Amino acid sequence: MRSKPEAKFQYEYARPALTVDIVVFALDADDLMVMLIQRDLEPFEGQWALPGGFVHLDETLDDAARRELQEETGLQGIFLEQLYTYGDLNRDPRERVVTVAYYALVNLEGHNVQASTDARNAAWFSVNELPDLAFDHANILAAAHERLRGKVRYQPIGFELLPEKFTLRQLQHLYEVILDRELDKRNFRKKVLSMEIVQETDEIEKDVAHRAARLYRFDQKAYERLTEQGFHFEI
Amino acid sequence: MRSKPEAKFQYEYARPALTVDIVVFALDADDLMVMLIQRDLEPFEGQWALPGGFVHLDETLDDAARRELQEETGLQGIFLEQLYTYGDLNRDPRERVVTVAYYALVNLEGHNVQASTDARNAAWFSVNELPDLAFDHANILAAAHERLRGKVRYQPIGFELLPEKFTLRQLQHLYEVILDRELDKRNFRKKVLSMEIVQETDEIEKDVAHRAARLYRFDQKAYERLTEQGFHFEI
DNA sequence: CTCGATAGTGTACCATAGACACTAAGAAAG
DNA sequence: CTTTCTTAGTGTCTATGGTACACTATCGAG
Numbered sequence: 280m281r282s283k284p285e286a287k288f289q290y291e292y293a294r295p296a297l298t299v300d301i302v303v304f305a306l307d308a309d310d311l312m313v314m315l316i317q318r319d320l321e322p323f324e325g326q327w328a329l330p331g332g333f334v335h336l337d338e339t340l341d342d343a344a345r346r347e348l349q350e351e352t353g354l355q356g357i358f359l360e361q362l363y364t365y366g367d368l369n370r371d372p373r374e375r376v377v378t379v380a381y382y383a384l385v386n387l388e389g390h391n392v393q394a395s396t397d398a399r400n401a402a403w404f405s406v407n408e409l410p411d412l413a414f415d416h417a418n419i420l421a422a423a424h425e426r427l428r429g430k431v432r433y434q435p436i437g438f439e440l441l442p443e444k445f446t447l448r449q450l451q452h453l454y455e456v457i458l459d460r461e462l463d464k465r466n467f468r469k470k471v472l473s474m475e476i477v478q479e480t481d482e483i484e485k486d487v488a489h490r491a492a493r494l495y496r497f498d499q500k501a502y503e504r505l506t507e508q509g510f511h512f513e514i
Numbered sequence: 515m516r517s518k519p520e521a522k523f524q525y526e527y528a529r530p531a532l533t534v535d536i537v538v539f540a541l542d543a544d545d546l547m548v549m550l551i552q553r554d555l556e557p558f559e560g561q562w563a564l565p566g567g568f569v570h571l572d573e574t575l576d577d578a579a580r581r582e583l584q585e586e587t588g589l590q591g592i593f594l595e596q597l598y599t600y601g602d603l604n605r606d607p608r609e610r611v612v613t614v615a616y617y618a619l620v621n622l623e624g625h626n627v628q629a630s631t632d633a634r635n636a637a638w639f640s641v642n643e644l645p646d647l648a649f650d651h652a653n654i655l656a657a658a659h660e661r662l663r664g665k666v667r668y669q670p671i672g673f674e675l676l677p678e679k680f681t682l683r684q685l686q687h688l689y690e691v692i693l694d695r696e697l698d699k700r701n702f703r704k705k706v707l708s709m710e711i712v713q714e715t716d717e718i719e720k721d722v723a724h725r726a727a728r729l730y731r732f733d734q735k736a737y738e739r740l741t742e743q744g745f746h747f748e749i
Numbered sequence: 750c751t752c753g754a755t756a757g758t759g760t761a762c763c764a765t766a767g768a769c770a771c772t773a774a775g776a777a778a779g
Numbered sequence: 780c781t782t783t784c785t786t787a788g789t790g791t792c793t794a795t796g797g798t799a800c801a802c803t804a805t806c807g808a809g
Binding site: 288292336338368 | 521522523524525526527528530531532568569571572573574575576596598599602603610612614
Binding site: 463488 | 766767768769770773774775776777
């Protein structure tokens with residue numbers, strides 16, 4: 280976008296535009312999903328892209344990411360972490376745009392994701408069946424996926440993808456999907472329970488056509504206490 | 515800095531300024547060192563700060579970091595990696611400035627660091643005896659230190675801080691300084707040699723007043739080969 | 750030749766990761 | 780009510796790797 284006649288902001292030196300883009304992950308029955316938005320403007324009109332937008336001058340980068348997420352997908356109060364900043368020269372065909380990429384983790388059951396806001400079309404895609412993406416968003420998404428895969432094993436962020444109360448089977452399934460390999464049930468349970476960061480509840484799952492499993496809850500306090508004592512989470 | 519009358523670049527919406535800052539690490543006899551630059555302009559005139567500067571419109575972020583490093587410290591061709599992007603509202607008292615922070619690793623022996631360039635005063639400081647820093651640079655430096663401590667154990671980046679040929683004692687010392695704990699000599703050597711990513715040379719160290727140690731070299735090719743086979747570096 | 754300093758080497762124990770298979774519980778169907 | 784189907788839930792053994800630990804070899808300096 281060229282400076283228009285009514286352009287009000289003037290600087291001595293040229294400045295790149297600054298945006299944020301967010302890779303939102305969620306877990307469905309058997310896949311890791313990503314939220315994408317169909318563009319209604321050129322360039323890449325009609326193509327799918329990551330939610331995101333310009334950083335305002337009166338908000339931090341984190342705030343910008345949260346605001347865009349809220350505006351474009353309705354998601355609020357979810358796990359959000361900065362990923363990497365992309366500044367290649369021709370990322371955007373219009374002009375120089377530097378984008379600070381974030382990734383976010385959502386529990387699908389707990390959040391009503393608006394399928395469409397801002398007159399845009401938003402939808403979930405499996406990370407294994409992605410459409411062509413606008414800009415360099417395929418790169419960003421791949422980096423976010425890589426980061427999630429690496430981080431989930433050493434920090435208890437996987438819980439962000441599950442409802443507050445979950446079964447150990449759900450937790451194991453989460454790791455199997457993200458790490459893309461099968462885990463041994465007995466070893467997995469042994470390891471998780473031995474860390475003492477999940478709390479047994481007195482509830483069991485409902486509406487299943489077989490023996491119901493016990494529900495657990497992630498114990499943030501216990502995790503922090505253990506971490507201070509030198510404990511290192513690992514799966 | 516307010517827009518001056520001669521400001522030539524106009525935009526419809528306000529844009530933050532975009533800079534890069536670099537935390538350059540090196541290893542001296544017994545400390546991890548950081549390169550700092552004494553500011554010769556307000557704000558924070560006279561105070562120490564990280565090397566860095568504005569991102570030009572015709573260069574990528576990595577290029578900007580390399581250029582600033584070269585201009586301000588004379589360093590070239592060194593290990594450089596993006597760290598995090600800082601965008602708090604009042605980082606800079608003049609106006610909104612977003613900075614993409616990098617960290618770099620240098621081998622002190624192999625590089626002549628110009629003590630002073632750009633009419634600025636550059637110097638090495640031990641990470642344990644830092645002066646007050648300008649802006650939020652103390653934060654950035656702490657984050658870089660943390661990243662280095664975490665990363666050095668799982669990726670063979672420590673070698674970047676050593677000369678091409680080094681003794682196992684030097685390598686062990688590097689880890690002891692960065693991780694801030696003593697390591698067992700026999701176990702360390704066993705582990706390093708068993709990974710088969712360091713190559714024995716037929717040289718030994720010189721000018722030492724005791725038995726001279728054998729020199730080794732990091733074998734990048736072997737490392738890549740092993741990595742493809744699923745090997746994971748760890749110290 | 751002796752002293753001082755660092756190089757260089759092997760073993761034993763313990764803890765943890767991973768392989769592996771059966772019984773228990775509950776819903777659904779006949 | 781009995782059978783069937785499906786998932787919950789549980790323990791042991793082995794292999795591997797981490798860690799603790801002490802002495803001899805080599806070389807330069809005096």
